[in-house]
Amino acid sequence: MFGDYDVVGFDEMFAAPGLVRPHYAALHERLSTLGVHELERRHRLADLMMRNQGITFTVYGREQGIERIIPFDPAPRLIPAHEWERIENGLKQRVRALNLFLNDVYHDRKILRDGVVPYDLVLGASAFRRECVGLRVPRDVYIHVSGIDLVRDEDGTYLVLEDNGRTPSGVSYVLKNRQVMKQVFPFLFGRYNVRSIDDYAANLLETLRHIAPEDVDDPTIAVLTPGVYNSAYYEHTYLARQMGVELVEGRDLFLDDGRIHMKTIRGPKRVDVLYRRIDDDFLDPLTFRSDSRLGVAGMTGAYRAGRLGLANAIGTGVADDKGVYPFTPDIIRYYLKEDPILGIVETFRPPVPSHMNHILRNLDKLVVKAVDGSGGYGMLIGPASTAAEREEFAAKIRAHPRGYIAQPTLSLSRHPTFIDGKLEGRHIDLRPFVLYGEEIKVLPGGLTRVALPRGSLVVNSSQGGGTKDTWVLRGSGNEIINNRKCDDRSRDATVSESA
Amino acid sequence: MLSRVAENLYWISRYVERVENVARLLDVGFHLELDASVPVRESTELSPIEGVLTILACREAFERDRGATERDREHVLRFLTFDRHNPHSILAMLWRARENARATQEMLGGESWSQVNKLYLYLCSAKAHRRFAASPPRFFDGIKRACVLFDGLVDGSLPREEVFHFLQIGRYLERVNQIGRILTERLGDWNETTVEDRPARAIHWASLLRGCSAYEAYCRAHHERVDPRGVVEFLVLSPDFPRSMRFCVTKCRESAREITDSDDDEVRSEADRLLGRLDSRLRYIEVDEILGVGIVPFLAEIQEECDLVGDAIHSTYFYA
Structure with a gap:
């Protein structure tokens, strides 16, 4: 199974070739004894479960649209308790600081006046919403839901790669992956003491209730989706179902008497809080893009008047802007007077002349990202680029320095992944999800994305990425080596056979 | 309940019911045609399977598509089963049921949604075509049962x-x-x-x-x-x-x-x-x-x- 497994860079399972990290020992043993055919069978079972439940995203282009499931890898990623504690504290610190930053840039702008972050960077960011300047949001919370992408460098240190504070998606895959894993590998869970993620929907609901208008006792909450053709539609339905709230589209809503209402079979019903999964631009055709048919005319007015809670708040994109990213450690120090617990990736900014020189001289070694790009688009990966591509990017960077950042090419940690009948190392990242309600809560684990093509560093699902279940252990994970001798191979097999 | 959701639900069950009926009619028609003693009322008489075209009001569409003289049983069956462009085919109706169900899966419940979804995906698969070719009656019986299962899930799981x-x-x-x-x-x-x-x-x-x-x-x-x-x-x-x-x-x-x-x-x-x-x-x-x-x-x-x-x-x- 692990035959000629190659250990390159930081590997999550192996400290060195043949040397399994203690917390992975039980999983390693399990995978080794399971055998290729059995693992393949369970892999197929997992795929079938996903497909039958409609956990798909749609790739458009042809007549019907092609439905794909995001490839699911059956080898879970393990994070021992002490590692997770650090991540969790780091994420809480980070989200708290970014939230203070948003409140500041839409009101007093102290951080800009004190020269910690350049004015033009913030006010010129495409995600900055001048319509929200001076707008008080409920409880001063902006980023209710965030998904913060972490990677590990060659030493295994966790670094923040990107903050997603607009409408981050992927949490339904976290929850579904867990369900599938429990059915496909029921007994392995028993050996590892894995932290539960079942309360995510309840916590999300609590977070949303927290921002209801103050004069409403029993708020009506709804999830606002762009509709069935959105690639994350499955997630929207899943979350609405798990929270027991309505899933609405813009055409179900209208403004009346200063509040948002939904059209029901018994006439209009007031809506107090929207968990909106529509971008700022499309929320309200009267305030933002006038060609939007996804939003509700007049929504911003209700929001401004405090008669509607929105999660996330409008204009949060300025906090996860790639141009602001290099300043996030300073933002944390400025507001919290603490050192950042989680580092960021070293980042060069073309507007700084010395950085510009460095970038242009080292384009073949760097990753260049467009500040407004996302999802792996608009990127130059230096080591994999052609001279022509580098020329093109050099010209773009010179013409528009504010539009780009550059980072050294990270190797990203690798994890055994089931590819064509054996386990091979593939690069992974981690997107944990953070909820900011009355307090800040981090879902234990998160979405581990894996770049399936050999050597690829791009984990986005739109670019051939897959996912893994992520297990946060209650202990160090070292204590479970061989402490249960029972042969659960046969037990696992019987259970999934009858499932 | 949202008006849009109510409308979707209403159409889901209409389409599933219609699919079940088409499957049953084709199944029965097929059995009848296999019998040598099928009575022919007149020379212009329609075969039982062709009669289904009339029941579904898509005879004209079929004749437009295949020509008025085409009377091949296989063609009629495929037209009524797998033809995406025929709005009354089992596949087309299930597609609509599924799109409606997709937009209401949080109300319909995971199991019932999954049942419609599974049936649709099955109909699109090569497996469905193989089963159809091997034995149309068994194939239609399977579809009928899948629809009944949907009804059963609805009856058994919804308040x-x-x-x-x-x-x-x-x-x-x-x-x-x-x-x-x-x-x-x-x-x-x-x-x-x-x-x-x-x-x-x-x-x-x-x-x-x-x-x-x-x-x-x-x-x-x-x-x-x-x-x-x-x-x-x-x-x-x-x-x-x-x-x-x-x-x-x-x-x-x-x-x-x-x-x-x-x-x-x-x-x-x-x-x-x-x-x-x-x-x-x-x-x-x-x-x-x-x-x-x-x-x-x-x-x-x-x-x-x-x-x-x-x-x-x-x-x-x-x-x-």
């Missing part, structure tokens, strides 16, 4: 609240519609004075009952032989048989009243009023009266009433 009642209205209104169409096609040219080849005709009536899953129940209720009068009485007026028009109308009315919360005799909505009127008519009419008016005009009237009910439901709940 008797609005979601359930909109599904119920859709299902039973569609069923009345289908029974009407089947009877019209199969009994259209019949009258009591026709001189008949009795044994051959009996096969015809029996297949009509089978097309409504009614054969065995009919035999238990009417011990004498199968005749058109008994068939009409059973499929239109039976109070207990779940595929009789009267039964379906009563179910529709129950659900419509649940939605409007009317537990007294007062009429609470236009849909309730129309269903109540139709219900009384089917309750108190006699089979001889129906035959007196003529079965076809009678069924056309019922159809019209049902269309009015559909309109009333739309204007009351979906476009409120």
Whole structure:
């Protein structure tokens, strides 16, 4: 199974070739004894479960649209308790600081006046919403839901790669992956003491209730989706179902008497809080893009008047802007007077002349990202680029320095992944999800994305990425080596056979 | 409940019901055609499977598509099963049921949604085509069962609240519609004075009952032989048989009243009023009266009433 497994860079399972990290020992043993055919069978079972439940995203282009499931890898990623504690504290610190930053840039702008972050960077960011300047949001919370992408460098240190504070998606895959894993590998869970993620929907609901208008006792909450053709539609339905709230589209809503209402079979019903999964631009055709048919005319007015809670708040994109990213450690120090617990990736900014020189001289070694790009688009990966591509990017960077950042090419940690009948190392990242309600809560684990093509560093699902279940252990994970001798191979097999 | 969601639910069950009926009709038609003793009424007579084209009102579409002379059984079956461009094909109807279900899966429940989704994905698969080629009756039987399973999941998992009642209205209104169409096609040219080849005709009536899953129940209720009068009485007026028009109308009315919360005799909505009127008519009419008016005009009237009910439901709940 692990035959000629190659250990390159930081590997999550192996400290060195043949040397399994203690917390992975039980999983390693399990995978080794399971055998290729059995693992393949369970892999197929997992795929079938996903497909039958409609956990798909749609790739458009042809007549019907092609439905794909995001490839699911059956080898879970393990994070021992002490590692997770650090991540969790780091994420809480980070989200708290970014939230203070948003409140500041839409009101007093102290951080800009004190020269910690350049004015033009913030006010010129495409995600900055001048319509929200001076707008008080409920409880001063902006980023209710965030998904913060972490990677590990060659030493295994966790670094923040990107903050997603607009409408981050992927949490339904976290929850579904867990369900599938429990059915496909029921007994392995028993050996590892894995932290539960079942309360995510309840916590999300609590977070949303927290921002209801103050004069409403029993708020009506709804999830606002762009509709069935959105690639994350499955997630929207899943979350609405798990929270027991309505899933609405813009055409179900209208403004009346200063509040948002939904059209029901018994006439209009007031809506107090929207968990909106529509971008700022499309929320309200009267305030933002006038060609939007996804939003509700007049929504911003209700929001401004405090008669509607929105999660996330409008204009949060300025906090996860790639141009602001290099300043996030300073933002944390400025507001919290603490050192950042989680580092960021070293980042060069073309507007700084010395950085510009460095970038242009080292384009073949760097990753260049467009500040407004996302999802792996608009990127130059230096080591994999052609001279022509580098020329093109050099010209773009010179013409528009504010539009780009550059980072050294990270190797990203690798994890055994089931590819064509054996386990091979593939690069992974981690997107944990953070909820900011009355307090800040981090879902234990998160979405581990894996770049399936050999050597690829791009984990986005739109670019051939897959996912893994992520297990946060209650202990160090070292204590479970061989402490249960029972042969659960046969037990696992019987259970999934009858499932 | 959102108006959009109510409308989606109503259409999901209408489409699933229609798919089930098409599958059953094709299954029964196929069996009948395999019998060497199939009676040919006249030379222009349609085969049982071609009759399904008439029942579904897509004969013209088929002739446009394949030409008026094309009478290959295989083509008709494929046109009614796998043709995406025929809006009445099983595949096309399931696609619509699925898109409606996708948009309401949080109300419908995971299991019921998954059932529609699975069935649709199966129909798109190579496996479905292989099964079809190997044995059409078994293939159609499988589809019929998958639809019944959907009904079962709905019945067994949903609280008797609005979601359930909109599904119920859709299902039973569609069923009345289908029974009407089947009877019209199969009994259209019949009258009591026709001189008949009795044994051959009996096969015809029996297949009509089978097309409504009614054969065995009919035999238990009417011990004498199968005749058109008994068939009409059973499929239109039976109070207990779940595929009789009267039964379906009563179910529709129950659900419509649940939605409007009317537990007294007062009429609470236009849909309730129309269903109540139709219900009384089917309750108190006699089979001889129906035959007196003529079965076809009678069924056309019922159809019209049902269309009015559909309109009333739309204007009351979906476009409120």
